[in-house]
Amino acid sequence: MIVIDPGHPSEVNSGRAIQNGTTELEMNWEVAERLVKILESNSHLRVLKTREVRDSFMSNKDRSATANKASATIFLRLHCDTGSGSGFTIYYPDRQGKKNGKTGPSQEIIKQSGEAAHFIHRGMCEKLGNCLKDNGIKGDSATFVGGKQGALTGSIFSEVPAVTVEMVFLSNKSDAEFIKCEKGKQSLAQALAQGVFLWVREKEIRK
Template sequence: MCSRRFLHAGCARRGSRQHCGEGADGGCCGALRTGRLCDPCPRAARRRASALTPSRSGVRRIVSTHGLVFAGAALVAAGAAAAAPPVVVIDPGHDLRANLQTEPIGPGSRTRKIKDGGGTTGVVSGTTEAQLNLAISLRVGALLERAGVRVVMTRTRTAGTSIGNVARAGIANRAGAALFLRVHADGASAQGARGSHTLYPALRAGWTDDIYVRSRAAARMVQRELVRSLGFPDRGLQERTDFTGFNWADVPTILVEVGFMTNPTEDGALATAAYRERAARGLCRGVLRFLGRSPTRC
């Protein structure tokens, strides 16, 4: 069932990534992502021309906007799409049960990771990370919807076995998300570890090269607003090559660790409605800044 508040993406299939074959010049176009013109390719292997269906007048107009290429009548559809509200997919990390099945770390990779290790638990509150992630995520979604953003949740309750990260990324890909926001809390063996930090995909050709710049920009904005709102120590940003959910994403994506549930002070704070609200508002403001909208709407 769909949530009454949010559009809930249920069953998830593999992401929208496709592959094109060898070009006439012998170069491989590599990973072809939905909405892109056979990119990325090595410069030497780039096509010199692309065939377009002739219009009745025999003339075709090509327009490039923000890296996307449109031809002829497609401009009308592009204009209509621009008027639609941006989509943000919110992914509350983990679920009730871990999922120890494995999945490829990225498209075509032989390296595999477990789908979900299960997350951490509050040292003071006894709250599971899955529960905390969901509570904050639902509030972020409500704030964003109030600000005119269309929200898709990867889950709206904590009640089952985690679907894994390939499936989570697939939900964001199919939604055509302007941002894939992954909400987590941290854990460490030492209770003294504390603070908030944000992770984003490292640059890797064929996997993240077309989302790297925008993901990094989103990470900076969201981290700044989260720290400002929560007041936890700023642990900064971190690139990751080994996150399955990053490597399978075709849209800008970040993973936020709001605080340490293994730290008594931060876990105690995050167990309160007041601090969860502060976390949600900080995330909302960061997302709105990334979307070019006023953060005061949070």
């Protein structure tokens, strides 16, 4: 089972701020839908989105709960970054964090999330080539929220490997043009799917 989490609207923000003529909520959702289709059509995988309605609010804790309940092979979370950079960045919980009295994830999940992040990164590099800048793999603790809590909320509550992909910097004009066009969205979905396939294959080899 693969759980795809199109980021926002959550307690952190709605994802509805307009940047370069679009919103993060819209882009996350549209790539997620394409990714789910690719995963469902190309493999024996079962795929679940954390929610079925784009605009419905869901807390980050509840997103993790969905992935945990499904015993997901990966809890893959799609976001777009904002700021002065460009390109894609992959995050995983590199240490435990604390939120609402909960400390997590476990050391085993930290290890597995790091491994999953490696395969997602490899898949994305294979499929994206030089279309987008590769910012590599970083720890949740390097994010704004993760810096304060130790890890992202969705990671703290995750009992399965959790990987967050900031697909582009929506604040960057050329990144925004890339993800807004059909070809770019499809390329991102294929790149993410490739990463998932590599991770699933790795898990099967290890069995």
